[in-house]
Every structure is written in structure tokens, then in C-alpha cells.
Amino acid sequence: MCGIVGYVGHRETVPVLLGGLQRLEYRGYDSAGIAVVKNSGSLDLARAAGKLVNLVAQLEASPISGDYGIGHTRWATHGPPTEDNAHPHRDGSGKIVLVHNGIIENFLELRERLQAGGCEFVSETDTEAIAHLISSHYEGNLEDAVRAALEELEGIYALVVISVDEPQKMVAARQGPPLVIGLGDGENFVASDVPPILQYTRDVIFLDDGQVALVTQESVRITDFAGHDVPVEPQRILWDAVTAEKGGYRHFMLKEIHQQPEALRDSLVGRLHRTAGSLALPELDLDEQLALSIPRLILLGCGTSWHAALVGKYWIEQLARLPVSVDHASEFRYRDPIIEPGAVTCALTQSGETADTLAAMREAKDRGARLWTICNVIGSMATRLADATLITQAGPEIGVASTKAFTTQLAVLACFAIAAARARGAIDQGRAAALVGALTEVPSRMAEVLNHDEALRDIA
Ligand code: GLU
Numbered sequence: 401m402c403g404i405v406g407y408v409g410h411r412e413t414v415p416v417l418l419g420g421l422q423r424l425e426y427r428g429y430d431s432a433g434i435a436v437v438k439n440s441g442s443l444d445l446a447r448a449a450g451k452l453v454n455l456v457a458q459l460e461a462s463p464i465s466g467d468y469g470i471g472h473t474r475w476a477t478h479g480p481p482t483e484d485n486a487h488p489h490r491d492g493s494g495k496i497v498l499v500h501n502g503i504i505e506n507f508l509e510l511r512e513r514l515q516a517g518g519c520e521f522v523s524e525t526d527t528e529a530i531a532h533l534i535s536s537h538y539e540g541n542l543e544d545a546v547r548a549a550l551e552e553l554e555g556i557y558a559l560v561v562i563s564v565d566e567p568q569k570m571v572a573a574r575q576g577p578p579l580v581i582g583l584g585d586g587e588n589f590v591a592s593d594v595p596p597i598l599q600y601t602r603d604v605i606f607l608d609d610g611q612v613a614l615v616t617q618e619s620v621r622i623t624d625f626a627g628h629d630v631p632v633e634p635q636r637i638l639w640d641a642v643t644a645e646k647g648g649y650r651h652f653m654l655k656e657i658h659q660q661p662e663a664l665r666d667s668l669v670g671r672l673h674r675t676a677g678s679l680a681l682p683e684l685d686l687d688e689q690l691a692l693s694i695p696r697l698i699l700l701g702c703g704t705s706w707h708a709a710l711v712g713k714y715w716i717e718q719l720a721r722l723p724v725s726v727d728h729a730s731e732f733r734y735r736d737p738i739i740e741p742g743a744v745t746c747a748l749t750q751s752g753e754t755a756d757t758l759a760a761m762r763e764a765k766d767r768g769a770r771l772w773t774i775c776n777v778i779g780s781m782a783t784r785l786a787d788a789t790l791i792t793q794a795g796p797e798i799g800v801a802s803t804k805a806f807t808t809q810l811a812v813l814a815c816f817a818i819a820a821a822r823a824r825g826a827i828d829q830g831r832a833a834a835l836v837g838a839l840t841e842v843p844s845r846m847a848e849v850l851n852h853d854e855a856l857r858d859i860a
Pocket of ligand 1: 402403473474475476477478479485500501502503504525526527
């Protein structure tokens, strides 16, 4: 889940958006795009797969300009990192445009309904459904339409929406991923984090979950989803740009330690259904027949991923009574491994590009194994090689000692252990529901522990 920038004001919008996206690059991304609108009512859009330089090159070749606009760096969750899937996304009329970080859990249901109503989808993203949904509620007031759409969205999201018909206005909403409003002089900003804003203003409002911001050139109004005003005190950020990238922490590793609750929540969203006490991993098609037919699961990984696999072995064997072996991916292809018929290989890799892990995956594939991967980057080589991918949502990890990449792998392994246990009939529904309930609580429990970091440091 990546970066959002939005701008309304007196400056040329494109450089503000591109500069902002550059300052969000540290969050990692696989594609990027911007949409700018002129007050006279024309919209221009540019999107490119890959690095920001590709978008910049495209804009140099065909420049665009506008009076307000939005930009996005994408970390794909639904649909590969292509230009068509890159944000911003539009409704059918092309007048409502939005960027989104997060995951819409009920997007399939929404898409089917909207398609039945005549909407044509042009991307594979969950995000596009939001654009069409807002459009279906639009009766001349963007803010009202966004609010009505929010009532129907399930999942986590940070959104910024603009409309060609309502100049100099952005509607932002948060339920999960962060959003910050920058308060300028005759100009205002929205971004996923403070670095894009800092060179223009140090006065910001951190939007809370369940809040909507109506941002124009001269004003910012914060309300709850129902539309009631929420009084907020702007904060003055005194960090320099480097500290801001570290979120005010002394170093990236500390920041990443504190990002774990959020990364875990993002990795579990859409998988756990607490009320039903059930868990879904549709990516694997793990029905009873498949689950019972697997004689052994072979987990492959290097370094941190190998350690996560060792923990996974405990959980999977204990809960699902499924034999698991854990291999160093770097050794696998050199030792003439035995892969019995029906065995499944699952490669754990944060980047999806670890050379030894990819070589082990190819070896397994050549020997006829079904191939899964637990990976942090959609579109990476591991996800392209694998028959099925369980994605983690750790975001980029800069600290060399792994933190959130490791714990999100564990979260997904725990989901697999429970799903496999249920599918193999090794645990009953009551036990599964208890485990799902416990797993749902892990992110907030983690946050609670991390709140005591000062005290823990003293003890250490
Ligand atoms: N789920 C959206 C997509 O796949 C947003 C991803 C993001 O947060 O960058 O396009």
C-alpha cells in the first residue's frame, strides 16, 4: 500500500504532484500516475508502469497541466502492475477521478452489481469499483456521493477523489492507511505522509480512521463519515525532511518495528471473518479434496524467510497434521530433493526476486510440484513463477534486520495453518473460530506492546 498526493492551489499542479510522489518513493511502489484538472473543466491523466522516471519521461514527451490534481504510487494488491491498473482511476463518464491505497474486500460483489447496472470496467483493480460506485451516487455533490459510497465499502482505504464538475475541491477519506492534510496559504495538500508537504507547509492535520476531509484552496473541513464536523487541532511538524521520512523515529528499523501492527492488519484484511469465525484463502483453492491429498508441504526460503518457514512448520504440523519440511532455498537444487507426487512447494520471499529462492522454485516446478509463494511484491518473479500467491502487505523494508517483513510472513503462515487445519478436518469449527478471533486481535495487541517501548528500553 503506497503513496497518495493531492493538491489544490495557485501553483502549477504537475510539479507539486511529481515532487510529492518522489518524496513518497521510500514507501516502495510498482507503478505511478497523476490526474490534473483545469478549472475550465478539462482532465488530463498520465500513468506508467515501473519507476517514476517512466512517468516523468511520458510527461516530458506529452506535457499536461492543471489547477488541481491527484497523484499515486501503487503497490498492487488486485491486478498486476500495468499501466491500465495504475491509478488514478475514473468512473464511466471520466469526470470522477480517484486514487486509493488499501484493499476493498467486497469489490467483487460491487463490481458484479455495477456491471449489471451497465458500468464498464477497464482495469483489474478493486479501486475502479469505488470510482463507479461514487458515480452511481453522484447527484451534483461530490462529498455526498463519496459519503454514500463509503457506506458500501468494506475493507481498508485512504482515498482522494476529485471531479471535473467541481473545480478546486478534493474529498479525502480514511479507514486504515494514513492520510495527512497540509495547510498552506491559499493552497492545501493531501498526502500519505508528511515528506511531500514539508517544503510548502509545516502545519498539518493527521486524518483519523472514519474521517472525511473536504479540501479546497481556502479551506479544510473535517467530518466523520456521517457528515458531523469533527473539531481538530492542526499540528506543527518540526522535523527535517530526513526525519520525516523516518516518521520521526531515530532510524528506519525503529519505524518499521512500529509499523508492524499496521502491516499485519493489512496482511490479514480480507482473510479473516471474525463474526463467521472463518478464514478465506481463495488464492489457493484449498478445498477438502486438495488439502487431504497433499502428502507433504515443502517450505523454501533464505535467511529471514527460512526462519519464518521454521515457525510455520510448527503451526502447520500442530494444527493441520500436515507434514512440513523446511529447506534452505540455496541448497535445494544441489541435493537431488525428493518431491513425492502431490507434494506442494511453497517459497517464502519478501522481494520475490531472491535468486536462490527462484532457482529452488524452478527446480520444484521442473520436478512437477505444485508451486505456491508467500511474497510481498505482486508482479515479482516469484509470483509469476508460482501457481498461486499469498501476498503479504509489509511494504518496503529498509532496515537490514527484518521486522515487519518477517512478522507478516508469520501472519500469512498462521492463516494457512488454520485454513489447512479446517480443510483437512484436523480442527473443528469452534477451534477455528477461536484461532481466527485470536489472530484478529494480534495487530492491536502488538500496538499495545509497542506503546510500552520506553519502559521496555529501561528494562533492557
Ligand atoms: N488495491 C489497490 C490496487 O491494487 C491499491 C493498491 C495500493 O494501495 O497501492 O490497485
